[in-house]
Structure formats: C-alpha cells, structure tokens
Amino acid sequence: MPQIKVKLKQGKELSYPVGVSLLEICREHEESCDGVIAAMVNEKECDLRSPLESDSEVAFLDFSDERGARIYRHSTSHVLAQAVKRLYPGARLGIGPAIENGFYYDFEFTEPISAEDLGQIEAEMKRIILEELPFERREISREEALALFRQRGEPYKCELIAELPDDEPISIYEQGDFVDLCAGPHLLDTGKIGAFKLTGLAGAYWRGDERNPMLQRIYGTSFPTAEQLERHLELLEEAKKRDHRKLGRELDLFSLHDEGPGFPFFHHNGMIIIEELLSFWRREHRRAGYEEIRTPMIMNRKLWENSGHWDHFRENMYFTKIDGEDYAVKPMNCPGAMLVYRSRLHSYRDLPRRIAELGLVHRHELSGTLHGLLRVRSFTQDDAHIFMTPDQIEPEVAGVIEMIDRFYRVFGFNYRVELSTRPPKAIGSIEMWNRAEAILERVLQEKGLPYRINEGDGAFYGPKIDFHLEDCLGRSWQCGTIQLDFQMPGLFDLAYIGADGQKHCPVVIHRVIYGAIERFLALLIEHYAGAFPAWLAPQQAVVIPITERQHAYAAEVCSALRGAAFRVNLDDRSEKVGYKIREAQLKKIPYMLVVGEREAAAKQVAVRHREAGDLGPQPLERFIEQLREVIKEKK
C-alpha cells in the first residue's frame, strides 16, 4: 500500500498509508482527542473524518483556537436548523454561520415564531445532541444539489447553489434526517457539543438586502462546558452594567425623551465632560495649526443643490421654509466651510488651510436605528476641512492619522481602521476615485496601520479612512474619519493662485477626531464604566464632615478647592460617614475628603480614593498639588 508523509505541528514526521483519516492520526499522537474539533491540513480546515490522500502538514484545532471555536459553533447552528426542521417542517432554511462569540441561523417560518418558542427548540437540540448523529460530508454535482434542495423545499438554498462559482466543489453535510448545503468542516458528531444556549430572535433580510423578504434569525452560542457558557453569560450581564444609557441616567449625565426621539438632552454633569473634551480638543487643534469657525445651522436649498447633498443626501435631511423659500438644516458642515474658504482669495502660500468647526448637524435616521447616544438624529461633529495643494495630501492625511491616534491613546481606546471605497451613489470620475483611494491606501501602508477594506462604503464625494471603537457589548461604532474630496472644491469654484500665477482648484480633507461628541461620550462612559478620570469627572471630590462641628472647616476646605478651580461639593447632610461614602462611591467621585475633629485641628483632609480606598490624612495643600498633577496628566 502506498504511503504518505504526515508532518505534525510539533515537527514529528510520520508515515501512513494513503487514505488514513485525521481521526486515526489524532488518536495516535494527541494526548487526548476529546477536545479536538477539526484539523488544518496544509492550511485548510478539514473534518477529522476526512482521509488524507497525499503528503500533508497537519495541525489539530481545539476550542481555544479561534478557527476551532468557529467550527464548533457552526456545527451548533446545524443542530439548531435540524431542531427547527423537526419542529416546523414547513420552515425554509437561510444561512447559519458562526459569528463572534456565537452563531445564528436564518429561517423563513410559515407562521412567525416568538421568543417563547426558543425553549422548545433548545429541548429538541438537546435530544439531537444525545443522539450523537455523525456529521457526514458528501460532494455532489450542481444538478444533484439543486434537485436535492428543490425536493426538500429549500428555495433559498437553491438560490445559493445557483450562484456558487463553477469551479467550486459543492458539498453537503448530513446528520440523521437533516441535510444542509455547507462548505464545512464540522465536528465528528452532534454529541460533541457540550453546552449551548439560544440567546435571541430577530428579523434579518435575506442576504442583507431590504428588498428581499425578512427572515427570522435565531442567535445562540455554545461552549465545550456548561461552566464556560455560564461564565460567558455572566460576562454579558456584567457588560450590560456599563451600558451608557443606564449610567447616563444614574450619573445624571443626559436624558432622552419621547418629545425628541434621537435628540439627546445633556444635563450639567454631561456638559462638564463635554466641555472638558472640547477644551482639550481646542488646545490640541490650535497647536496643530487649525483655525476655528462656526457656520449657520440652516442654509438655503441652492447651497445644498450645489454641494450635491440635495441629490445624494436628501432623504436624511430636515427642511423648512423661510420667506417662501426652501431651506435645509445642515446634515454636514462642509458646505459652510466651503463658503468661508471662498470668502477671500488664497495663495498657494496660504495652504494648507485647516478650518475646524464644532458643528451641530441634524440627520433624519431611520427610527429603528436610534440607540442611546450612539446613534442619534442631532450630533456635534468635531469637524475640520483642510484645503490643500495636491502635493500636500499625503503629509496632511498622515498628520490627521497621528492626531487621531494621539487622542485615542489619551483615553486608552483600542481602535480598528477601515478604508471605505467608492459607493454606488458617487459623484466625480472613476479615475479621480481610484487616485484618491490609492493615496489613502499608500498613507496607511506607510504608517504601518493594519486596516480592512470596506468596499463601497465611502462618502458620496470621496473615499475615507474610518476609525472604529467598540461599545460594552463589542459592537463597533465609527468615530474618527478622514475623507478625501476632489469634488466639492470644484462644485464651489474654490481656487488658489499657484506659484505659476495661475488659478488652481484645492483638494479638501474632511475629518473628525472624536467623530460625534455624543457617540464618543457614550463610548467613554462604557469604556470607563462611568468612573471617569479626574480631569473628566463631573465632580472631582466631595468633602465629608463627620459631625456638624466640622461644617465650618469643611466649608473652608471646599471653597479652597473651588478656589483652585476643582469641581468639589460639600456633603453636609445629617448622615453618617459610611452613608455619605457609599453614595460618593456610587456616584463614582474620584476623591472623598473626610474631615473630623483631628483633621480640622491639623488643617488636614483624610483622603479616600474611589479605587484605592482610605489613603489617610494629609495637609490640604498637598492634596491640592496632587490633584492638580493628576488632572494635568489626564490620569
């Protein structure tokens, strides 16, 4: 019998007869096969059941490997689909991939199901797991596949098969009475699934297109052990405690009202944080050579026709009539900045001209997309438009990338970068777009920033580099963005006089750092779980007298701190220290200054820090210096 060479990850080289299965190799050479989910054969994911036909490099995957976890959960989604087909034979299958931390499967039910039905489906899944049905792969021809799924009444599967590329082998996986079109690989059998839970039910358009029918998507997750599942669910519960909507109410930062859906109301505490973010922002921007302007909220329709917004953004805009003429509430700041640029002549020596604006924009977003402060209908962009000569593009884009990185580091945010390319609804020539995209890509590569390409997601006037941050549940939100624009300066007839004495059209970068202050604040709340560093904390310290006899001294301490420009309050209610401390902890105030008889006599304060606890007494002056330092360092 002919032999093949098998090289294992550990470097061992073995010889086996052709057709040996990965499972046999695993049994011989892995300490335990229990946790092994699938294998990588020459960098390709494979079922353990599959035979080896030629010399191969083999590595086994368990749940700790991201690919292993994905295969594990994908197999769970097949069990879900099997359970659904047993309970609802008329249900049609959509797709059922693994996602981050779980999986989903889309179905079209004859009658919509509700969340209460998930329990029954879970019970059926448990039965399927106990049946230990093997996942069996088969490769079949396109005709066979179409016939099979047509006969089983699966039009969505047929649609997928019809669109598979010609050279792609079509594989199906069978487990007992269930068959699914699937590239695989899968677990050995359904019994290998340890613990799972169905976590949600939602609508989802077939193939993500709103013109298609809406299917019902069942979400779930699975883990090898019940303990791991339990821990995951607990982590989710913990994460929900950081939710900015909950903390925003508890810390009195902002509120949302039926009277203005999507239009947030900021309270005093929220305003303090915003003001700190903005003054930091202004300092940094002045230093980086930006000027600041403010343009009107409402401008004439003609401006929006000129800018292209009327044609490309109208469904997101609000309108009004003034003296019988159409006006629009600005959804973007760029046209205003264009007018400011155009209000005087420019020499190439004036460029780059960096014009910033903290502009409040309004956009009509679909009601179903509103989400706390993360998705609103009015928001403040920390915008700037950089007017440049073409040869200034790369250094300016690089400068903005550095600035965004500098800002996000201050808060300790990890971010993800995307390059968004030409959308279907775009203005300008394809050549311009290609050029602009190439420039952005080049700068990203020079900066060595890892990035993902987001095909067709650019603004209508140009491609962009987007910076994404995550919320408490790991959902990703676009914040910073750098958009390159060769179109709008031309539409507004902008010019500068070049070294050659001729008129030239400048290029523009649209960019934001925070993105929207509202969204950034929401992410900050979740990032810090409401416990803001002292420079941002609405209240930086609270003075806590122990008895009424220290009220006068406490008031003195409080006004000394206020005199030093700190945000401090005096808690002179007739409550016990423990009570006041508990309340200050819950309000996440960084410093609590307890003053009793001893402190009053020695002109001291007993400092308690929100996280570090009791730090003991110290002279008031020393505390003031320390707090000043902490605030300056933004720690």
Add this chain to the structure above:
RNA sequence: GCUCACGUAGCUCAGGAGGCAGAGCGUAUCCUUGGUAAGGAUAAGGUCACCGGUUCGAAUCCGGUCGUGAGCUCCA
C-alpha cells in the same frame, strides 16, 4: 423603515382568569452628631405611554399611534 418583544411611582420591578394600584431604593419632614459602602420614624408620590373599541365596569381583552429594546438595513 422592516421583524420580534416590551411600556405600572424619579429608578428597579411585583401584580392583574376584567371589580379600591403594590414593594424596595430614592424624595420630603422629624429624631439621631455618628471616623471610611446603607441609623430610625412618619409622609408625599401613579388617569398603569397615548387614542379608540368591546363591556355594567378596562391598567388588565382587541385595534391603532407613539416610544423603547434586540437585530436587519442605513450611518458619525
């Protein structure tokens, strides 16, 4: 906008086969002056989201509207 779910006191939530609206926290007043995460007493507080229907009677059942949540689509 679409799918499913939800809407009871400032907050968190009970309850309700159709018959006087409940708790804890918070708030107010009084007592208590207490050394590092909840001292005690009393009280106030709700057209049960809104509009309509069924009914002798609706917070409860039905329909609609608005809002909210999880997703989808869309986006800073």
